[in-house]
Amino acid sequence: MFNQVKNTKVYEQIVEQIKSMVEDEILKKGDKLPSERVMAEDLGVSRASVREALRALEVVGLIESKQGAGNYIKEDFGGLISEPLSIMFMLQGSDPIDIFELREVIELETVVLAARKITDTQLEGIKDILNELKENFDEDQNVILDKKFHYMIAEASGNKLIIDVLEVLSQLIDNFIKDSRKNILADTSNKEELDKLHDKLYDAIKNRDESKAHYIMKEHFSLIKRYIS
Amino acid sequence: MFNQVKNTKVYEQIVEQIKSMVEDEILKKGDKLPSERVMAEDLGVSRASVREALRALEVVGLIESKQGAGNYIKEDFGGLISEPLSIMFMLQGSDPIDIFELREVIELETVVLAARKITDTQLEGIKDILNELKENFDEDQNVILDKKFHYMIAEASGNKLIIDVLEVLSQLIDNFIKDSRKNILADTSNKEELDKLHDKLYDAIKNRDESKAHYIMKEHFSLIKRYIS
Numbered sequence: 523m524f525n526q527v528k529n530t531k532v533y534e535q536i537v538e539q540i541k542s543m544v545e546d547e548i549l550k551k552g553d554k555l556p557s558e559r560v561m562a563e564d565l566g567v568s569r570a571s572v573r574e575a576l577r578a579l580e581v582v583g584l585i586e587s588k589q590g591a592g593n594y595i596k597e598d599f600g601g602l603i604s605e606p607l608s609i610m611f612m613l614q615g616s617d618p619i620d621i622f623e624l625r626e627v628i629e630l631e632t633v634v635l636a637a638r639k640i641t642d643t644q645l646e647g648i649k650d651i652l653n654e655l656k657e658n659f660d661e662d663q664n665v666i667l668d669k670k671f672h673y674m675i676a677e678a679s680g681n682k683l684i685i686d687v688l689e690v691l692s693q694l695i696d697n698f699i700k701d702s703r704k705n706i707l708a709d710t711s712n713k714e715e716l717d718k719l720h721d722k723l724y725d726a727i728k729n730r731d732e733s734k735a736h737y738i739m740k741e742h743f744s745l746i747k748r749y750i751s
Numbered sequence: 752m753f754n755q756v757k758n759t760k761v762y763e764q765i766v767e768q769i770k771s772m773v774e775d776e777i778l779k780k781g782d783k784l785p786s787e788r789v790m791a792e793d794l795g796v797s798r799a800s801v802r803e804a805l806r807a808l809e810v811v812g813l814i815e816s817k818q819g820a821g822n823y824i825k826e827d828f829g830g831l832i833s834e835p836l837s838i839m840f841m842l843q844g845s846d847p848i849d850i851f852e853l854r855e856v857i858e859l860e861t862v863v864l865a866a867r868k869i870t871d872t873q874l875e876g877i878k879d880i881l882n883e884l885k886e887n888f889d890e891d892q893n894v895i896l897d898k899k900f901h902y903m904i905a906e907a908s909g910n911k912l913i914i915d916v917l918e919v920l921s922q923l924i925d926n927f928i929k930d931s932r933k934n935i936l937a938d939t940s941n942k943e944e945l946d947k948l949h950d951k952l953y954d955a956i957k958n959r960d961e962s963k964a965h966y967i968m969k970e971h972f973s974l975i976k977r978y979i980s
Contacts, residue, residue, distance in 0.1 A: 574806040581807035627860035
């Protein structure tokens, strides 16, 4: 299965080989990797090197090691790379506003895609969330519903990558805007304005009016920005 | 410097502690980490565990190990996470079109930010590239110049995160659209149309006309999409 490796940066080559096997579809989601002993033999390296490579892939979120059962290619990549990304943002001294801006950039066009591609079932799902949002005055609940609303728009874009990236950005930004989000929703006049914007957004998507959807999403972000900058 | 760790997933806790130190600005870009021996002693774990954690951080691209000199927090995160991201895309069975679409999504709004924030020096830089592009008929050169043009627009957005993310997406997509990009630029009528669109884009940015810039970028992507889908 594996080939012998030569150089000093052994673990990099192991990662490289695993990558090739994924590329060639020898390894797929959920697959079990050979045991560390077998990999070490196949690769002609120490078990310590194999373990280094596996731990690295685990940190990155590509494999998971199940107690006593071995190592598996992950089924689900949710939360993947959000850890290293968040360390990077801190090291870069990234301004939370930059992260927020990237989220805005993506959401402005995601809603355009949603208006183009949304299905009737997805429209109903969004309508249900909006009704819940209007009837609910529990702040914590509203934060969750509000997030779900945006998630469902991303889902309607039909682009898995966009959904994942927005998820990661949301997680990162959550630490920064948690309080402001609560402040926005706690203010009754804001909540009313947001409910109105959400309704308009829903109508624009439903009517497949792409430029209207874009415009309303922009207004939506303007409202939020008044609170976070 | 470090605290003793308890649990089984030792390397995760080490990564966690390094993350905390970055958060608290005890560790900064370019800083040298303590030796593996010292870290193992501070943490009360084996050197093998420390090495696992360090290799993981290296794969993620957060630290680099310099031969004989020890481990350093990276100065530059270029190319960071593009490796794990590309493995993930393959495992997800991500459609290249999805990656392309996310790039379009980001570029459509990045040019809006550029129109809002660009400096005179940056405008001159873009003008120079466009002149080179028009005078040049070497395909390989044009591919590089064309990329540079888009990179400079991203730079003008003033958002480091957007620049990084577009870079990663570009790299990933390069493998997929390399040939189509050449095909587009090899066709003289396309090259003329692209030159015209680039000029219009430049004018819109220069005139701080955000919606025009957005509109032209959309046309620009329509032209490319005719070749890749």
